[in-house]
Amino acid sequence: MTTTLPYHRVNVLTGTKSARLIEDASEYAHLIKRAKRPLLVLGSWALTTTLGGKLLIEYGVDIAKTLDIPICATAHTKKKLLELGVEPASSYDIIEILNHLKDLEWKGVKKEGNHDLVMFLGFRTDLGEQGLSTLKHLAPHLKTMTLCKFYYPHASYSLPNYRKDEQWKEFLDNLITNLKSKEA
């Protein structure tokens, strides 16, 4: 088993269990489509990060729309989502949603049962890693997936550390295309 070093060195993994690094958007799309109750969690960096002239949160919205994936708007992202015409399914702050997710019995943001795949976009990498650590250790019943341009060791599935924003943008665009396409 081998593991990749995260971009921000403060997040270096100290352990044996690290994320599967995936670079193929279709593989990500497949994992998302396979999920029964996916959830997309948006963080505050989605409001301050721009990619290809768009705000990161807009990519989040596009991804969510493809399969009508419910959104949890953390921090103060809800306001922007409303401006974008999107009503998030919930607006817990990051730790609060994690605190719910780790309970197998929780009913989920749509009261249909806990989620089996949780996607994260737009978090500080250190806070993100700590949150993913909680789920890795204490929520064996779900998988986690990161959409940011850094490798997250504590996630179940992670993107690599992209050297260029273009690579990241290309991945997200491909992901959206793949999610839209009918075949699983």
Added chain:
Amino acid sequence: MTTTLPYHRVNVLTGTKSARLIEDASEYAHLIKRAKRPLLVLGSWALTTTLGGKLLIEYGVDIAKTLDIPICATAHTKKKLLELGVEPASSYDIIEILNHLKDLEWKGVKKEGNHDLVMFLGFRTDLGEQGLSTLKHLAPHLKTMTLCKFYYPHASYSLPNYRKDEQWKEFLDNLITNLKSKEA
């Protein structure tokens, strides 16, 4: 950067700096030949481990003989070496030789100056890792190389975790052949 998990889980690396994994005996041979003052350190497991019908310590002796590499006999390996007709250059115990090696000014086992490449064969992996950690952190002036069948994260150069002894034996045999051959 990626790193490999050591065979024995107690030795999992918690850090950012790990050994270059090398599987090509000629590359090892090249590194050894390039060294000005190599040293081979033999540990007690070289007395209890058999490989292809030979004692591991005999491989050590064969390697040392190719380039007349001085041997430091730790633990109680000296007795066996003498039986094999080899007079080790020194017989410090493992921590004692490490304690000398980390001093840049030390004159080495042959009083010709400190060593620039230190090879280890036949140590408990946990003790070996701790010793390599000392050199990694506190002896920047030298490189370390392991010859055992496990991956040692704290070394400069390490073999992989061999699933089969045959693979290890083949590597050691090739290494000896390569060391004997004239070209660097």
Added chain:
Amino acid sequence: MAVVTKKRNLRKDTVNEIIRAEDKWEPVGHTPMPELPDLRNWDMRLLKTYKPFYAPMCDLCCFCTYGKCDLTGDKRGACGIDISAQQARVVLLACCMGTAAHGGHARHVLHYLIEKHGKDYKINLGDQILVEAPHIRTVLGLKPETLGDLEKAVEYVENQLIHCVSALHTGQEGSALDYESKALHISMLDHVALEAADIAEIVGFGYPTSVADTPLVGLGWGAVDRTKPVILLIGHNPVTAISIVDYLNSNGLQDKVEVAGICCTAQEVVRYSDRAKVVGPLSRQLFFIRCGIADVIVTDEQCVRCDTPGEAAKAGTALIATNDKICYGLEDVTKKEAGEIVKEMVSGGKQTLIFDPEKAAEVAVRVAMELAPKKNKVLTKPEEVPDLAKDHKLCNMCSQVCPNLLPVGDAIEAAKNGNIQPLVEVFNKCIGCGKCDHECPRHVPIIKMMQAAASWESWNMRAGRGPIMDVEIRKVGAPIVLGTIPGIIAIVGCSNFPEEIDEVAEIAEEFAKRKYIVVLSGCSAMVAGMKKDKEGKTLYEKYPPNFDAGGVLNVGSCVANSHITGAAMKVANIFATLPLRGNYEVIADYILNRVGACGLAWGAYSQKAAAIATGCNRLGIPVVVGPHSSKYRRLYMSRKEEDDWTVMDGREKKLVDTEEPSPEHLITVVESKERAMVTMAKLCIRKNDTAQGRQLKLTHYIALHKQYLGTLPDDLHLFVRKATDIPIFFKKEVMAYLEKVGWKEKPVLTLPTLIGTYPSEVPIEAVVH
């Protein structure tokens, strides 16, 4: 029961002797000088609602020689420990370190002052402060009258510490909850240590007390007059700093030598002399040392960079270490003559260790005056920046090692091309570790370049005032408990901020404007002063220094944090007339259910901060922390919809399911300052609020939520008990919302308490005043 009876008796005798039980100032409650088991049931009750939330920093344990052990999945260590218990254990370790730091500080200061004034030196905090030590009164059951009494409190902390540190050993506690109970216990005692230290300093050094409008003091690296010899104090323990001021005064040098401090020693020294300057928080330590403005650095203890000797030498600044916690391997010259030491330091450039404060003071001043004339104190000018950056290539190693994840590389790139603005932004978010600089393969002097990016203007801070006055408590007690003062906002802790340093001032002002009581301390009190409005006024100039609606006050250094928690206890005692003495459960229960207070540690980094926050939690005060604090590994969180919010109605003596998650969490991390403000407003809500008070609190909660999240809170219905709770201003939309979600009136409650909902020796009557 044989031994337990014996035990209680023996303990009772010992305890009664220590707390002078025969003094009848108040009846002795159920838990004077509690030991680990005594408040365990209170902890378990808290932890039932506010469950530990763990975020491991490491998948492993490496404490013993069986390790490393992998604790992922359902794995256990070689000793049988699991990942949750291991996290709780690490939290207990942090709380023990924090308590020990404060306790050791208190010990050292008390030792010094008792030598000076004697054990029987009276504690007098002025005519406005009669309840002098709410923590010591409540936890020990002792009304401290002398410095010697304060020493008793510290001895008790030491006695409890050994058991908590013991519990960290391999093969001890196996339950995460019991580790938490131990962390809560030692952290309760942390506040006892804080209180003992700050009271000792106030009476022993004669700090101002029983006053609100303490002087405004110079703040900022720009406030330091570098044309004079400069002595820089770093740390927390003021013993040597005070001696330096005394030496200057008694030698008529007060105007000739500049005394400046970083971190809490600065907070301390300005309480003693308003001539002294506050350079800034911890995060400016390395930056300022490298500026080379200081001629002598005097270190004491805690939060002092470990590389100070090397950095001081590089900056051409002399160094004197003065505390047994930080010796740097230096020669102990305490017994040498001052003149000889000065000579060795000035000519030989020797760095020294001097345990005698008076001698250290004399040496510091004399060395500073000799070195200053020779020292060149020119700072980097903006125009020099591109040249300093000339070797830069964009490898981004600096960005990768930044613990605050800042785009340092891009900023240097821009600076190299003449645009310093990105570097200004980086400096404003910089937490000061210097890794970027150290890591740079091309040795670009990043920290030095920041001298040109930093603002060199001078701000101000109101000097710490110590305890809240009883008369203030009397005035605000009712409004706080009824809710007509929406809450007490305590902004404390270190400078490991996630974003701009002036977010703290923003948050403080938001609540001050809304007429909350805003109390600050430590590094947070400094940075709150580092922002000016268009008239050039800081918060301390704009808002009154009173403990009252809309006031903004600085209690002092981190040991003064005890006065913030102490104020909440004084509300229970002075307003509600509940006895404090050995009455911890009742007081904590009162605060949890009735005192709308919320802490914010936006840049907490240290183990001391962990202990202070955990101590607040046991006392029923919720705390909000910033993103970095997720690395503390543990939070106490409820789940508002799922959890049971039943409490006892103290008057009716019946259980009532209030359906109201107030306060919702005991400690939680929030991601952004916007979310922090919304969360803090919510965490000021208490079950005891009157309709009028609840309206007011909801008004702010709703207003902040709309301002930052764009809508009404989606949990608003949980906090509306009756229609009368609905804020007039938002009546229409709130009514509409409540209708939509099918809101129903909630049960009434005359006196909310947890007493009676868990096994305790405290009778319900005890909470009725």
Added chain:
Amino acid sequence: MAVVTKKRNLRKDTVNEIIRAEDKWEPVGHTPMPELPDLRNWDMRLLKTYKPFYAPMCDLCCFCTYGKCDLTGDKRGACGIDISAQQARVVLLACCMGTAAHGGHARHVLHYLIEKHGKDYKINLGDQILVEAPHIRTVLGLKPETLGDLEKAVEYVENQLIHCVSALHTGQEGSALDYESKALHISMLDHVALEAADIAEIVGFGYPTSVADTPLVGLGWGAVDRTKPVILLIGHNPVTAISIVDYLNSNGLQDKVEVAGICCTAQEVVRYSDRAKVVGPLSRQLFFIRCGIADVIVTDEQCVRCDTPGEAAKAGTALIATNDKICYGLEDVTKKEAGEIVKEMVSGGKQTLIFDPEKAAEVAVRVAMELAPKKNKVLTKPEEVPDLAKDHKLCNMCSQVCPNLLPVGDAIEAAKNGNIQPLVEVFNKCIGCGKCDHECPRHVPIIKMMQAAASWESWNMRAGRGPIMDVEIRKVGAPIVLGTIPGIIAIVGCSNFPEEIDEVAEIAEEFAKRKYIVVLSGCSAMVAGMKKDKEGKTLYEKYPPNFDAGGVLNVGSCVANSHITGAAMKVANIFATLPLRGNYEVIADYILNRVGACGLAWGAYSQKAAAIATGCNRLGIPVVVGPHSSKYRRLYMSRKEEDDWTVMDGREKKLVDTEEPSPEHLITVVESKERAMVTMAKLCIRKNDTAQGRQLKLTHYIALHKQYLGTLPDDLHLFVRKATDIPIFFKKEVMAYLEKVGWKEKPVLTLPTLIGTYPSEVPIEAVVH
């Protein structure tokens, strides 16, 4: 010097009062009740020759929220700390945990006994022990006469602990050497705590004292009579164990209920009742619990598996926790009636927490007697093993997670095919963590299978005897100091052994045969008894129990380790008539230069072991540890050829370069038992040896070296001062060797001491007796 004078005075007053300075049993030395700075120069002198050797377990620091910080290369943490200081800091943490564990234990026992007997209960260790507490006499300067005096010693340890724990906080000590000095300081105090605890237990419980031939007690899981109800005691603190024995005796049940212990509580209880059985060391804890032989498990504190509640439940064994260090989240039923608790435990299977020892004892016995008849105690038979292994596939996960790197998978493979021998070998090297079993994807019950691989015979151990008798010291003092008894070999510590468990017995016997004094304690004393010769005799039957040449003795549990270091101090005091009182430097210097003692902790695993070893080191006693101990991260090592071995000749008052590296290291890891024996023989050499003594010591060093390494030692010339030092037996070859290496005679020396070679208030005269 103003304050320092004041300080010394105030401290002097306080200290003099505590130690009753007016009692003139001995003059008060220079450092009564030392604080951190007081022995710092002694530490720095030791560390000059025996430099810290660091082996980091982790490249990072994760203590504060700035982290994780990478400390590789020349990197520093966000606080400025470097990799060496961080290692030293972690070592200080371990030593603080260890000292706290022993100190907390001492506190608890003293508290209990003072309730029972009163503060003024006299200390009487029998007519053969007048120097009752060498550590407390030497370190504090107090001659303890009562239990209350012992409490003073613990209070002082608590007071010093807070400063050492404080130093662990972020931004404190920046020097690795000063961290080491603090570790040495708190570890010196660890031995004070150990001594206080063991003396309290001897006098409070009436353990045998002033005798050598204590009873031989049953040892081994096979020694436990499982036809009776079995109560299993796990931990270190005997308070409840003693109550259980008392309850059985007073109810005439002593023959009807089996009391067995694991780890040090076993060592303690057999000192009180030789009916009790010692199951074995820590490494057999999980194995024995899973055997299901125990009807009730009673836990107290330290080295108890954290998963005991779950394991007990699975084994159908009841559980009672009795100590505040280990509460397992269980309900505190201390105030309930015994009968009610018994009912809940027997019918409801409830696990309970009972702080009252007498009540816990009654409940344990009654529950055991009710449960035993229903309990099936059949063990796995060899013939059942292949079937238990039937699901096994050779994935080797078990081997990969084994902390002792054992080939578990291959052993299971063989067992599956009917060959149990490899599993027998694995069991003999097994350190008992159970990870193999837990990790197995096919749930092969590996630990259960080991029941068939384990030997079920019964061994014996001599019950711990406590302090060495003064008369014994008087007898061996001269031979030890002159060297005609080659050395004291102390074999102590836990059971985290690198190879076969009976290596300890082998090593012990090797030295006993060679007429060293072999002293054992704790788990090591147990395993030394787990080997029989062909006549079926254990070491304890073969060798006399006297503290004399060729004796093999068990002092007791780990708190009895203080009597081993205490014996070295008593040599200085009783034989050399050096005053102990407040005279630490002189006593440590004497031991370092003249008392040929060497410790061996072959399976050390815990933080307590780290503190005990570090305490030995400050006192001048070298310690050899096994491979796992490299994970303690720090050793103290010299370099024999390079270092300066100059000492002061105390009589001639001149510096002499002895060129002799004795002792060569203060603490070192060795790789194999063979190397351990050779190293230990060498580490018994002292500069003070007479020619006759040196001959004897060299005889053993040479003989062992030839036996295990095949030749004369290649550093032999460094230890031959004059031709008269050369062992007759090896004369010829040694002469030849010396000639070959060009050996020259070394300077003579009348009285070797380090006093006078470093800054100290102690005059050289003080070492001359």
